[in-house]
Amino acid sequence: MKIKSVHILFMVVTFASYSCKKDNYKEPAAQLSGALQYKGENIGVERNQVPFQIYQYGFGKVGAINGTFEQDGTYGSLLFSGSYKFLIPSGQGPFIWKELAPGVPDSIAITMTGSQTLNIEVTPYYMIRNATISGGSGKVTAVFKAEKIITDANAKDIERVSLYINAGQFVGQDNIAVVNLAGADITDPNNISLQVAVPSITPAQSFVYARVGLKIANVEDMIFTPVQKVQY
Amino acid sequence: MKKIFLPTILSFLLAFAGCKKDSDFLNIPPIQVVPSDVAFSDPALVLSILGDLYNRELDFSSLDGYLQDPNDGNSGIAGWRTFADFGESFPSESGSYFIVQNRNWAYNSWWTWDYAYIRDLNLFMQRDSAATKLTAGDKARFFAEARFLRASYYFAMVKRMGGVPLILTPLEYDYKGNVSSLQFPRAKESEIYDFIISEAEAVKDVLPKDATIKSRATKGAALALEARAALYAGSIAKYGATTPQVSLPGGEVGIPAARATGYYTTALNAAQQIINGEAGAYALYRFSPDLSDNFAAIFTDKSGGNTESIYIEDFKAGAGKVHGFTTNDQPYSFSDEGGDAGRLNPSLNLVESFEMLDNTYAPIPTTDGGGNPIYYNNPLDIFAGRDARLAGTVMLPGSRFKAQQVDIWAGYQLADGSIVTSDEAGNLKTLPGGSAPVQVVGKDGPVNGLEYRTQSGFYVRKWLDPTVGSGRRGRGSDVPFIRYRFGEVLLNAAEAAFELGQPDVAAGYMNQVRARAGLTVPLTQAQITFDRIVHERRVELAFEGHILFDMKRWRIATNVWDGQVMTKADLLSNIGVAKKRNTQPWGLWPYKVYDPGHPNDGKWIFKETLPAAVTGFDLFRLGNYYSAINDNILAANPKLVKQPNQ
Numbered sequence: 001m002k003i004k005s006v007h008i009l010f011m012v013v014t015f016a017s018y019s020c021k022k023d024n025y026k027e028p029a030a031q032l033s034g035a036l037q038y039k040g041e042n043i044g045v046e047r048n049q050v051p052f053q054i055y056q057y058g059f060g061k062v063g064a065i066n067g068t069f070e071q072d073g074t075y076g077s078l079l080f081s082g083s084y085k086f087l088i089p090s091g092q093g094p095f096i097w098k099e100l101a102p103g104v105p106d107s108i109a110i111t112m113t114g115s116q117t118l119n120i121e122v123t124p125y126y127m128i129r130n131a132t133i134s135g136g137s138g139k140v141t142a143v144f145k146a147e148k149i150i151t152d153a154n155a156k157d158i159e160r161v162s163l164y165i166n167a168g169q170f171v172g173q174d175n176i177a178v179v180n181l182a183g184a185d186i187t188d189p190n191n192i193s194l195q196v197a198v199p200s201i202t203p204a205q206s207f208v209y210a211r212v213g214l215k216i217a218n219v220e221d222m223i224f225t226p227v228q229k230v231q232y
Numbered sequence: 233m234k235k236i237f238l239p240t241i242l243s244f245l246l247a248f249a250g251c252k253k254d255s256d257f258l259n260i261p262p263i264q265v266v267p268s269d270v271a272f273s274d275p276a277l278v279l280s281i282l283g284d285l286y287n288r289e290l291d292f293s294s295l296d297g298y299l300q301d302p303n304d305g306n307s308g309i310a311g312w313r314t315f316a317d318f319g320e321s322f323p324s325e326s327g328s329y330f331i332v333q334n335r336n337w338a339y340n341s342w343w344t345w346d347y348a349y350i351r352d353l354n355l356f357m358q359r360d361s362a363a364t365k366l367t368a369g370d371k372a373r374f375f376a377e378a379r380f381l382r383a384s385y386y387f388a389m390v391k392r393m394g395g396v397p398l399i400l401t402p403l404e405y406d407y408k409g410n411v412s413s414l415q416f417p418r419a420k421e422s423e424i425y426d427f428i429i430s431e432a433e434a435v436k437d438v439l440p441k442d443a444t445i446k447s448r449a450t451k452g453a454a455l456a457l458e459a460r461a462a463l464y465a466g467s468i469a470k471y472g473a474t475t476p477q478v479s480l481p482g483g484e485v486g487i488p489a490a491r492a493t494g495y496y497t498t499a500l501n502a503a504q505q506i507i508n509g510e511a512g513a514y515a516l517y518r519f520s521p522d523l524s525d526n527f528a529a530i531f532t533d534k535s536g537g538n539t540e541s542i543y544i545e546d547f548k549a550g551a552g553k554v555h556g557f558t559t560n561d562q563p564y565s566f567s568d569e570g571g572d573a574g575r576l577n578p579s580l581n582l583v584e585s586f587e588m589l590d591n592t593y594a595p596i597p598t599t600d601g602g603g604n605p606i607y608y609n610n611p612l613d614i615f616a617g618r619d620a621r622l623a624g625t626v627m628l629p630g631s632r633f634k635a636q637q638v639d640i641w642a643g644y645q646l647a648d649g650s651i652v653t654s655d656e657a658g659n660l661k662t663l664p665g666g667s668a669p670v671q672v673v674g675k676d677g678p679v680n681g682l683e684y685r686t687q688s689g690f691y692v693r694k695w696l697d698p699t700v701g702s703g704r705r706g707r708g709s710d711v712p713f714i715r716y717r718f719g720e721v722l723l724n725a726a727e728a729a730f731e732l733g734q735p736d737v738a739a740g741y742m743n744q745v746r747a748r749a750g751l752t753v754p755l756t757q758a759q760i761t762f763d764r765i766v767h768e769r770r771v772e773l774a775f776e777g778h779i780l781f782d783m784k785r786w787r788i789a790t791n792v793w794d795g796q797v798m799t800k801a802d803l804l805s806n807i808g809v810a811k812k813r814n815t816q817p818w819g820l821w822p823y824k825v826y827d828p829g830h831p832n833d834g835k836w837i838f839k840e841t842l843p844a845a846v847t848g849f850d851l852f853r854l855g856n857y858y859s860a861i862n863d864n865i866l867a868a869n870p871k872l873v874k875q876p877n878q
Contacts, residue, residue, distance in 0.1 A: 048336075049853075062870075063863035091477050091854060091877035102481040103876065173335065173795050173851065218477065220854045220877065 028078045031115040036073040036093070038124050038149070043095065044211065044224035046172045047071040050093045052120075055107075057083050071170065072226060075120075084110045086118070094216055094223040095122040096154060124223055125150050125216045126158065131225040133163075133210045135232035139197050140165050142212050144225065146189045158183035159217040163194035165208040167201050171227050172213060176201065183217065198232050207231050272363035275370045282374060285356060285381050286448070288349050290388045291545065292342070293777030295695060295713045296555035312560040312576045315692075315775045318783075319793070319814035319850060322577040322688040322843050324677075332817060333848040335795065339878045342392050342780070343859035346385070347399065353382045354402040376438035380449040380457070383431035387461050390424040391781050394858045394875065395484035398427060417871040420483035422491060425465035429498055432458035436511075443512030444536040446544045446712070452511035453543035456716035459502035459724045464785050466495030466731060471787040478787070478857045480876055485858050496728045503725035506542070506718070507741070514718045515539040516748050523750045527624030530719075531695050532711050540718045547710035549699075554708030558697040563627065564685045565657075565675035566636045568703030574676070577688035578626045578774075579817030580840060581798075583615075585807055586622035586771050591753055593808040596820060598838040607835040611641070611822050614838055620750040625774050627691035629674075629822045634698055640689055641674040642821040645837060647830065651823065655679055663826055678821050680844035687843040688819030694775045719745050719772055727765050735760045742768055766810035784857055786810070795851030800840055815849040818842050853877070 032054070036043040053064035054077060069075045085107040088097045098106040110118060131144035142163045148155065160182050164175040179196040186192055198208055210230045213222040261267070271277045297311035316323045316331055323331045356378045360371060382400075389396045397416035405414060419427075436454040443452060469492035472479065479486030487495075506514055517533070517540035520526035530540045547553050559568070560575045567573035584595050596614055600606055608614050611630035615622060627633055629640035643653025644663060652661060653673050660669030677685030697709035722741045730738035735757035743754040745768065755764070769782055783789035791811040798816040806812045821841045827833045855877035866872055 061864070061867040063867060089874075089878055103873065173849075175797070178796075220477075 028080045029115075030079050030081055030112045031076060032079055032084075032110065032112060032118060033074065033076040033115075034118040034120060035075065036069060036095075037119045037121055038095075038127060041127070042073040042226070043122065043124055043127075044071060044073050044226055045069050045094065046213075046222055046224065047170050047174075050088070050221050052086065052088050054079070054110075055085050055087075056080075057085070071172065071224065079112050081112050081114070084112060086110055086120075088120075088122075092221060093122065094126075094214075094219055094221045095124040096150065097122060123149060125156050125219065126214050126223060128212055128214055128223065128225045131212055133212070133225075133228045133230055135198075135208070135210075135230035138232060139195055140208060140210050140230050140232055141193065141195045142210065143191065143193045144212055146186070146192060146214055148189070156219060157217045158186060158189070159215040161186070161192055161194065162213045162215065162222075163196050163210065164213060165196055165198060165210045165230075167205060167208060169209050169227060171209050171211045172222070172224065176208070268359045269363075272359050273365040275366060275374075278360065278363075278366065278370070278374050281356060282377060285349075285353060285378065288346075288352075289381060289384060289545070290344055290346070291713060291715065291777060292388075292780065293713075293775065295545070295547070295557045295709075295711065296553075310560060310575075311555050311557050315576055315695075315777070317850075318779050319579060319798075319817050320582045320774065320779060321579055321692070322686075322817040322819065322846070323575060324577050324683050324685060324687050325575045326683050328575070329845045332843075332846040334850075335848050336851050336853065337856050339853075339855050339860040339875070340862060341856065341859060343862070344389055344392055345396075345861065345865060347397075349385060350382065350399055351402055353378050353385070354400065357382075358402055372438050373440070376435040377449045379431050379435050380439065380454055383428045383435075384457060386424055387428050387457065390421060390428070391464065391784075392859045393861065394480075394486075395419045395421040395424055397872075398424065415869040415871050418482070418484040418873060421468070421485055422465065422483065422487045425461055425487070425495070428461040429458050429465075432461070432502070441510075441512050443514050443539065443542075446536075446538075446541055447546035449543070450512065452506055452514060453716060455502045455506050455511050456542050456721055459499045459506070459721060459728075460716070462495045462499035462502060463724050463728055464781070466492050466499060466728065467785040468787075469495060470731065471785065475787045475790070475854065475857070477854055478876055480873060482873060484873055485876055493732065496731045500725055500728035500732060503721050503728065506721050507725060513539060514542060514721075516718055516722075516744060518748055523620030523748070524623035527621050527749065528693055528696075530717070531714060532697060532699075534710070534712060541712070541714045542716040542718060542721070544712040544714050546712045547708075549702075549707055549710040554710050556705065556708055557695055557711070558702045558709040559705050561692050561696060562703040563633060563636075563638045563676050563691050565639050566634065568701060569705050571684060572705065573703075574684045574686055574691060576692045576775075577686045577817075577819070578690045578692055579688050580690075580820045581803065581814050581818055582770075582774055583622065583626055583628075583690060583820065584803075585767065586619040587751065587767075587808070589617050589619070589750060589753075591751060591755065591759075595804045595807060596838065598820070598840060605837040605839075607825065607832045607837060609835055611836045614836075619771065621771055623693070624749075625692070625694045625771075627693045627696075629689060633691075633693070633696065634700075638691065639675040640677060640686060640691075640822060641836075642678050642689075642823055642839075642841075643673050644826040645823045647827040652826070653679075655682065665828060674822075678819060678841075678843075686819075687845065688817060689821050689841075690819075692775060714776070719748075720776075720778075723765075723769055723772060726760075726768075730760055730762075730765055738765075745772060763808060763810045767808045783852075787857070789852040789857065790854060793850035793852035795849060797849055803840060815851075816842060816846050 048068045050069045052067050067077050087105045087107040090103050090105050100106050127147045129145040129147050133142045160180045162180045164171045164178050166175045177196050177199050179194050207229050209227050211227045212225045215222045293314045295311045298309045360375050395418045398419040403414050432454045436451045439449050439451050441451040469487040472486050473489045517530045559572050562573045564573040588594050615628050643651045657673050657675040661672045662669045678687050678689050697711045701707045702709040722745050726738040726741035738760045739755050739757045788811050792814045798813050802813050803818050819841045821839050823837050825832045825835045858875040860878050
């Protein structure tokens with residue numbers, strides 16, 4: 001049998017009328033959003049590397065709704081109305097997340113009745129302050145201060161600081177060039193300077209995206225400054 | 233007469249058939265199910281049940297792959313792919329490029345949780361113990377084999393998951409609605425290792441002491457399992473201290489550092505029992521004068537005379553149990569199955585880590601001190617003077633397989649440095665000054681994006697079957713997968729001895745393995761370092777399913793796969809260093825020089841090349857050290873704790 005346009009028309013009509021059926025459930029519509037913050041300032045992290053988990057109460061099986069923070073520290077999730085808890089798994093993130101017992105992270109109770117903004121206040125090990133990133137003559141330079149926030153028994157050293165540049169807006173592991181400075185080589189944490197040469201980019205562009213990351217010893221995730229577009 | 237004969241007979245028959253009692257009529261033994269008391273009355277039947285249990289053993293790298301992954305119902309993973317990844321190879325198949333394009337391994341990578349298998353093993357043991365018609369000798373051997381298999385699977389689990397519930401009896405549900413009696417918490421990681429060690433000790437003298445039995449459990453297999461498990465436990469105890477985050481307060485993950493010495497001692501003792509011949513006549517395989525061929529033959533020689541292999545997964549051509557490893561990985565140009573070839577391409581990262589014969593490390597010399605290319609008369613010359621295991625593991629450009637030469641070259645380089653190449657060997661081009669079109673790229677690659685041909689410049693040789701017809705899909709290959717072999721036992725002993733502060737003993741064992749590879753200058757005890765141990769295992773045991781677990785137990789996986797781009801400088805430096813970055817598989821592409829009249833015309837140059845499909849870089853996160861337990865299992869059993877850092 002040859003496929004004629006009448007057959008195609010028939011199929012289209014069939015499919016179209018099937019899709020007219022109503023869904024059983026309305027799609028989730030309540031937007032939960034916010035950002036990782038320390039005293040009102042967003043904490044930048046690596047894209048897709050710092051996870052969070054949202055659990056909804058009241059259903060048989062226990063499983064998390066998983067998500068990850070964006071590189072500027074924001075997050076978002078579309079949920080149904082109901083009560084939830086929000087947590088960050090143990091050992092994740094460049095900050096201390098309170099634990100009820102070792103390995104059991106504390107959680108934040110959330111009641112969703114409509115969209116809401118919930119900023120997650122955490123205490124990072126370090127903050128990168130006063131970062132200025134500038135470009136010129138084929139190089140990108142960053143000057144910043146690494147402020148130690150946690151100074152008690154939980155304090156950790158800086159493993160390294162890194163200046164990342166990329167042709168696109170995701171900067172971190174995605175990069176075209178990086179320069180590292182080991183923590184032991186930092187002479188003055190209040191005034192750290194890094195410089196990286198921009199390699200040739202195809203197709204050519206006159207700008208790169210750059211940001212500074214700080215790796216804390218024995219902590220997996222790095223802390224970052226906001227991404228900046230730099231002309232060089 | 234005739235008229236009534238037939239009806240009479242019929243009615244008689246019906247009447248008598250109807251006389252049978254109801255209970256007799258319904259109570260007939262099933263003809264398609266063998267009841268367990270019957271099955272366990274005949275050793276041949278028991279062996280067939282045990283054969284199924286052997287078949288279900290889990291290997292990380294498996295020549296026939298996973299036809300049906302019991303965990304996720306995945307339709308299957310091809311055998312060759314279980315050997316790929318980790319920067320050691322490039323996957324030359326469009327559907328598998330994700331291996332080199334992904335950035336992370338998912339937290340549930342490599343996980344296993346096959347308690348159905350554990351239950352079947354426990355049931356087997358229960359029924360075997362209850363059997364009355366088997367001889368005591370058969371009964372004991374079957375029982376010991378099942379214990380060995382159970383210990384092996386717990387080892388497979390603990391390597392991936394850490395401590396898991398230790399279930400040693402078949403559990404029964406009472407259908408009363410309460411399942412809490414079937415929910416067990418995770419045992420400590422150390423308890424699982426202790427269990428494996430004690431099981432191996434318990435069964436080793438029940439199992440036959442016979443080095444010619446390869447595919448069933450023997451004393452040698454039990455001791456090899458014990459040595460490897462104890463070594464793993466010892467290194468987790470010792471090196472786990474460097475990653476304190478990778479532990480759980482209940483000990484489900486992580487082993488106290490104080491126990492390291494005990495485990496290393498157990499490992500050394502078990503390995504030495506094999507080395508000293510207490511388990512049978514095992515020895516390093518040394519039959520061929522060509523050391524590379526000899527090394528490759530370890531993996532293809534199925535005769536009882538292969539003294540190296542201790543415990544294997546066997547295959548048999550023409551009998552239904554074969555694998556497609558050779559079909560998938562044979563060189564393209566003389567593939568037995570046109571177009572089905574060349575998937576697993578060893579990386580330059582691995583190739584350059586094979587030492588020079590004077591025990592030094594050196595990159596493959598492509599350029600001289602001034603950065604000018606070095607010209608070679610023969611493509612094999614660039615690999616001269618190296619560890620014989622290189623050519624035994626990797627098929628190098630210009631080498632031979634099945635009496636044919638592989639044709640690996642990326643194009644012609646002209647005098648002005650420009651390259652003449654093509655995207656397909658069949659496309660001919662006329663060279664400048666030439667008269668007729670000629671082939672300008674090797675029939676076996678490399679061309680970026682051209683699957684089934686090498687894209688790294690190498691093919692794999694280990695496990696590749698030289699038998700005629702072994703590359704055909706229909707026939708397949710019956711080269712066995714060696715799970716334990718004497719060479720590894722020596723390296724286990726060397727590592728355990730080194731960690732116990734006996735570098736002289738360690739050097740002795742390591743030098744045996746190295747001498748077999750042509751490295752005849754012995755290492756002194758001062759030269760035995762952690763880096764040496766790591767390096768030796770990497771080259772000796774490449775493509776044998778060790779690299780991931782080795783890097784995990786030494787807790788250096790996060791250094792080796794650190795999520796950074798691997799530059800050419802990274803590639804060429806720090807060869808032989810344990811924590812060397814290995815995030816992207818590089819290739820080495822040969823070029824022919826075309827410069828008529830010049831002395832270099834027709835010679836070969838080489839260039840380190842990152843295959844274009846490699847856009848990702850491996851990032852091993854702390855949460856990857858132990859694979860995630862899936863949410864269904866966690867939800868079904870609230871006593872389970874989650875893995876750290878996930």
